[in-house]
Amino acid sequence: MRVGELAKRSGVPVPTIKYYLREGLLPAGVLTSPNQAHYDEEHLRRLRLVRALVDVGGLSIAAVREVLAAVDTRDDSLHNKLGAVQEAISQPGSVELDPLAVRDVQLFFARHGETECADVAESNVTRMLAAALSAARSVGHDHFEELLDPYLEGMRLIARADLEYIARRGSSDAVIEAMVVGTLIGDAVIKAVRRLAHVQVSREVIGDGFDG
Amino acid sequence: MRVGELAKRSGVPVPTIKYYLREGLLPAGVLTSPNQAHYDEEHLRRLRLVRALVDVGGLSIAAVREVLAAVDTRDDSLHNKLGAVQEAISQPGSVELDPLAVRDVQLFFARHGETECADVAESNVTRMLAAALSAARSVGHDHFEELLDPYLEGMRLIARADLEYIARRGSSDAVIEAMVVGTLIGDAVIKAVRRLAHVQVSREVIGDGFDG
DNA sequence: CTGAATGGATAGCGGTACTGTCTGCTATCC
DNA sequence: GGATAGCAGACAGTACCGCTATCCATTCAG
Numbered sequence: 001m002r003v004g005e006l007a008k009r010s011g012v013p014v015p016t017i018k019y020y021l022r023e024g025l026l027p028a029g030v031l032t033s034p035n036q037a038h039y040d041e042e043h044l045r046r047l048r049l050v051r052a053l054v055d056v057g058g059l060s061i062a063a064v065r066e067v068l069a070a071v072d073t074r075d076d077s078l079h080n081k082l083g084a085v086q087e088a089i090s091q092p093g094s095v096e097l098d099p100l101a102v103r104d105v106q107l108f109f110a111r112h113g114e115t116e117c118a119d120v121a122e123s124n125v126t127r128m129l130a131a132a133l134s135a136a137r138s139v140g141h142d143h144f145e146e147l148l149d150p151y152l153e154g155m156r157l158i159a160r161a162d163l164e165y166i167a168r169r170g171s172s173d174a175v176i177e178a179m180v181v182g183t184l185i186g187d188a189v190i191k192a193v194r195r196l197a198h199v200q201v202s203r204e205v206i207g208d209g210f211d212g
Numbered sequence: 213m214r215v216g217e218l219a220k221r222s223g224v225p226v227p228t229i230k231y232y233l234r235e236g237l238l239p240a241g242v243l244t245s246p247n248q249a250h251y252d253e254e255h256l257r258r259l260r261l262v263r264a265l266v267d268v269g270g271l272s273i274a275a276v277r278e279v280l281a282a283v284d285t286r287d288d289s290l291h292n293k294l295g296a297v298q299e300a301i302s303q304p305g306s307v308e309l310d311p312l313a314v315r316d317v318q319l320f321f322a323r324h325g326e327t328e329c330a331d332v333a334e335s336n337v338t339r340m341l342a343a344a345l346s347a348a349r350s351v352g353h354d355h356f357e358e359l360l361d362p363y364l365e366g367m368r369l370i371a372r373a374d375l376e377y378i379a380r381r382g383s384s385d386a387v388i389e390a391m392v393v394g395t396l397i398g399d400a401v402i403k404a405v406r407r408l409a410h411v412q413v414s415r416e417v418i419g420d421g422f423d424g
Numbered sequence: 425c426t427g428a429a430t431g432g433a434t435a436g437c438g439g440t441a442c443t444g445t446c447t448g449c450t451a452t453c454c
Numbered sequence: 455g456g457a458t459a460g461c462a463g464a465c466a467g468t469a470c471c472g473c474t475a476t477c478c479a480t481t482c483a484g
Contacts, residue, residue: 019472060471061471
């Protein structure tokens with residue numbers, strides 16, 4: 001198909017597709033003449049993935065490019081790919097880290113047998129965690145780290161469902177994409193579901209009111 | 213204190229503070245002369261909250277304004293305030309909703325006894341959920357909704373910890389702020405912790421490798 | 425043959441979150 | 455009291471991001 005049809009089938013305007021091509025989010029089509037190119041279903045699929053990452057995942061164009069680079073790397077273990085994707089989707093945020101928050105993160109990791117994370121600043125994920133705890137401290141929540149263990153427990157439940165879901169996918173390509181989708185779209189779903197859980201649990205604990 | 217000290221103690225540049233004042237994120241100081249104003253600890257606290265919402269929560273200035281408006285509303289139940297905060301922090305995202313995804317959301321809510329959400333488009337939270345499932349469908353994940361129930365189960369665990377944490381706070385003001393902080397900073401923490409849970413559970417399920 | 429579409433290049437636009445500059449004042453220190 | 459620094463308020467300017475518009479030579483579809 002040509003770019004017009006790609007636009008029609010994806011709902012993305014032609015100039016935007018051209019922009020994505022320029023930015024390297026979408027591989028170039030196969031040129032059949034100096035000014036004619038062919039796109040296939042794979043292009044359509046990739047384009048929809050880009051839109052999902054941007055619209056639902058809230059990623060910047062640069063972050064999408066990083067994620068796709070990780071997805072496309074052929075000579076890498078699944079484990080490394082997942083790590084690269086996670087790094088790409090965890091933007092630092094430029095919060096200065098409170099040493100006490102850093103210590104809390106280190107203790108948390110040590111408590112759960114993760115010894116590799118000696119330097120918190122090394123990974124975006126740990127830095128994000130430290131930044132979040134720093135922010136909590138800055139607004140007077142000195143013991144937010146108490147929530148880390150319960151959060152991990154809840155997340156283990158969710159991670160088991162995630163892995164089952166991923167394992168059910170067949171090919172390696174599909175597994176990688178499932179990880180990206182599961183991680184990013186999953187984050188959005190989790191946010192929404194958390195709201196429902198708050199309402200339900202508060203009803204269950206306090207009664208039907210929860211009106212303070 | 214004057215604006216210079218406020219800047220020094222918060223780490224936010226003076227022009228940015230002036231901008232926040234203009235945008236109504238920060239109440240004006242008490243004027244002692246036509247060009248001298250006095251700020252107190254409450255201003256500092258509010259300023260740090262704004263930065264936390266922007267840096268860690270990733271909120272836009274407009275969203276921060278909405279959240280603060282909800283926090284500041286005096287004549288409203290805690291329940292309504294939490295709802296307003298949740299609406300403010302769930303941006304729509306302009307994804308067109310797949311009717312099948314909408315149906316999945318409705319079924320999910322019905323399954324869990326939430327009857328009020330007849331119209332999915334009514335609330336940002338449900339629209340966000342439907343948008344996420346629509347995006348999953350668009351990239352070929354037709355059964356992502358299978359994850360909703362496990363997600364809710366994990367989130368119930370987390371919600372219980374959240375409510376305990378909030379209940380431990382004394383005054384009404386502190387409770388409201390704890391909700392905002394717990395919800396927004398909590399989302400960031402949950403994202404990070406989810407990465408750790410993935411690593412741990414995959415190790416536990418597949419063995420030490422998880423290399424595909 | 426003609427009119428719409430295409431690839432490629434480059435320039436422009438609208439929104440967001442600041443940042444800088446100016447003016448007329450005020451606080452403070454010597 | 456004079457020098458210096460800081461301040462409130464108004465407004466213009468900046469930097470970046472994610473597109474969008476325009477142009478050209480070419481090519482495809484009817």
